[in-house]
Amino acid sequence: MEDLIRFLNHWWREGRVREVLAKEYKRRYFEELKDLLDKKQIVVICGLRRTGKSTLMFQLIQHLIEKGVPPANILYFSFDKEVAGIKQILESYSRMVEKDYERERIFVFLDEIFKLENWHEELKVLYDNLPQVKFVVSGSASLKVEKEARKNLVGRAFYVEVKPLLLREFFELKFNKRLENVKLWEDKLRLHFPSFLRKAFPEVVDWDDIRAREYIRELVLDKVIFSDFPTTFEDVNVDLLRTLVDIFFSNPGMYLNIDSLARDLRKSKNDLIFHIRLLEFGYLIRTVSNYRGSKLSASRKLRRVYPYHPSLAYGMFKEVEESKLVECWVRSHLDAQHYWREAGKEVDFVHEGMPVEVKYKEKISSEDIKNTVEFLKKFKVRKACVVSKDDEREIRVDNMTIRVMPAWRFALQSAF
Structure with a gap:
């Protein structure tokens, strides 16, 4: 293990993080994470694979060195390389650099920690007993965070989800x-x-598109399905996971009928629900529920399923229509949790009570906004947004305003 730790922590010898790891471009999360380094709490960086979590860690390490923290007071370990107990890693580190982590100010970065069984329990004990050690950890599957870390680390951690670009x-x-x-x-x-x-x-x-699709398929999707899930959970059927991915990614926004799907795939409903939850926990899909006027009354029936991000769908199926990719992206961009459907009328998404409809076309017609107007009237809402391809204007209907906006411009908005 000491050879691996020495290899991973080259800044002990070189005095800085290599530029190939601490890349010059800093994503929008860097400033938030940098500020959290001054807090006592553990920082948990979570999100889909290959979104730049490790890069952010290396950038934070370089930032600490530039601030004057001695390089040997910064430890990095990746559980992608080897799985070992955190205490064991700290003991090896202490012997190697002759640092007393029980008394000195140390920064510990633990990458892909979710692969360590019961990591949250060990981290909780270390956090409570080593107040001078700052822990920054990362992981690519959210189940461990939602179900275990948040419960065991309550009041002890900040969470930052790193999303695609x-x-x-x-x-x-x-x-x-x-x-x-x-x-x-x-x-x-x-x-x-x-x-x-x-x-x-x-x-x-x-x-180029061919290489990008291979990258997404092999280093994101296949890694999560065939490596992360089987090594983290029991009773995982990777063939079923791949089948579900094929179904959901080939038709973004499809309605989820558990009974029908269970019959078609000849699987029990419980088995199917378990594997669908895995795909959600692994940042591969998201479901949206039918809006009933408040989050509390959203219907659990007639859920729709989307790839977590359109890039994932494209990695599997290059023939997915661009309009479907845009719809999938709008859901991801908003982190939308609801759509609206009633008596044959439907709006793609409801974001903070406001309807958002995706009509990826050159010109938006009165027919295109008919359901949006129905929603506005029913729920007494005065504003809506329609995402188009090129059309850009405001449409006034009575005292209501529908803002039509090209998707690329919608992508640059900080508020809607």
Whole structure:
């Protein structure tokens, strides 16, 4: 283990983190995480694979070194390389660099910690007994966070979910410049928006489509399905997981009928529900429920299923319609949890009580906003948004305002 620790912590010898690891471009999460380094609590970085969690860790380590923290007071370990107890890792570290972690100020970065069984219990004990040690941990599956860490680390941790790239980040990585004046770059943003939908992972923004799809399929989807799940959970049927991924990704937004799906796949309902939950916990899918006027009354029936991000769907099925990818992306961008359907009328998403409809076309007609108007009247809401391909304007209906906005511009909005 000491050889691995020595290899992973090259800044002990070189005095800084290698640029290939602590990349120059910093995602929007960096400033938030940097501020959290001054807090006592554990920082838990979670999210889909390949979204840049490890890069953020290395950038934070370099930031600490630049602030004057001695390199030997910063320990990094990846459970992707080897699984060992946290206390065992600290003991090895202490012997190697002659640091007393029980008394000195130490920063400990533990990558992919969710692979360690009962990690939250050990971390809780260490946190309570080592107040001078700052722990920053990461992981790619959310079940362990939601069901175990939040319960065991209550009051002891901050959580930051790292998502695929925003359009702004995609642009800045691709063109190596800050997007400060949107008007100057409208043509490029419009032109590259379809590529952004398909390649929203930091490493592939400049890759050709074939290689990008291979990357997403092999290093994200296959890793989660065939490696992360079987090593973390019992009774995992990877063939069923892959079948469900094929079904859900080929038709983003499909209605989830558990009874029908169980019959078609010849699986029990409980088995099916368990594996669908796994896909949600692994950041591969999200479900949205039918809106009834409040979150408390949202219907559990007639849920719809979307890939967590359209790039995942594209990694599996290049023939998925662009309009479907846009709809999937809007759900992801908003983190929408509801849609609305009643008596044959439907609105794609309801975000904080406001209807958001996706009509990815050149020109929005009165027919396209009919259901949106129905929602506004029924729930006495005055504002709505329709996401188009190119159309941009405001439509007034009585005292209600429907804002029509191209998808690329919608992607740059901080509030709706």
